[in-house]
Amino acid sequence: MAKLDASDAIVFGISIDSPAANNAFAEKIGVTFPLLSDMNRKVLKQYGILKMYNVEKEEYDWAQRTTFVVDKNGVIQSVEEEASAINPNSAIAVCTKLPKK
Amino acid sequence: MPRNRFRNALVTAALMAGLVTAVGAQQNVKVSHTSLKPGDTAPDFTLLDNHWKQVHLSDYRGKKNVVLAFYVLAFTEG
Numbered sequence: 353m354a355k356l357d358a359s360d361a362i363v364f365g366i367s368i369d370s371p372a373a374n375n376a377f378a379e380k381i382g383v384t385f386p387l388l389s390d391m392n393r394k395v396l397k398q399y400g401i402l403k404m405y406n407v408e409k410e411e412y413d414w415a416q417r418t419t420f421v422v423d424k425n426g427v428i429q430s431v432e433e434e435a436s437a438i439n440p441n442s443a444i445a446v447c448t449k450l451p452k453k
Numbered sequence: 454m455p456r457n458r459f460r461n462a463l464v465t466a467a468l469m470a471g472l473v474t475a476v477g478a479q480q481n482v483k484v485s486h487t488s489l490k491p492g493d494t495a496p497d498f499t500l501l502d503n504h505w506k507q508v509h510l511s512d513y514r515g516k517k518n519v520v521l522a523f524y525v526l527a528f529t530e531g
Contacts, residue, residue, distance in 0.1 A: 377527035
């Protein structure tokens with residue numbers, strides 16, 4: 353994450369959890385960046401990443417693991433889905449290549 | 454021999470049908486791939502952070518690059 357600070361970037365984690373759950377999660381795993389709550393799944397729908405999960409034969413709409421890098425002009429620079437979204441290295445690489453100012 | 458070949462073909466067909474069914478059964482997770490791609494404008498949003506404070510994506514326009522890391526659920530491997 354220090355690498356990201358150096359590239360003038362901020363990270364947001366986003367899920368459907370409540371702020372209270374996210375805060376407990378943040379403390380548990382020691383993240384220093386904000387975790388955002390998309391409790392009504394509005395952003396997941398906007399970004400087209402609602403995914404249906406089956407748990408004990410019931411269906412749940414949660415996020416598809418996805419990482420977007422958005423530059424300072426609000427333009428998407430990279431999209432990574434599923435397994436490749438877990439490793440932050442490529443998102444960091446994209447950020448470091450973006451202009452600093 | 455031709456009869457054997459016919460039987461083998463049947464077995465192969467049956468195996469393939471089984472395979473297709475098995476693959477079909479695993480499709481109960483519906484994946485929605487995002488239609489957003491590099492070069493698109495990131496849709497603006499307002500969300501509550503883990504201190505119940507509003508965050509607007511547009512606040513960072515012209516200031517910071519932003520990494521949006523969507524995860525499945527807190528306290529899970531997702």
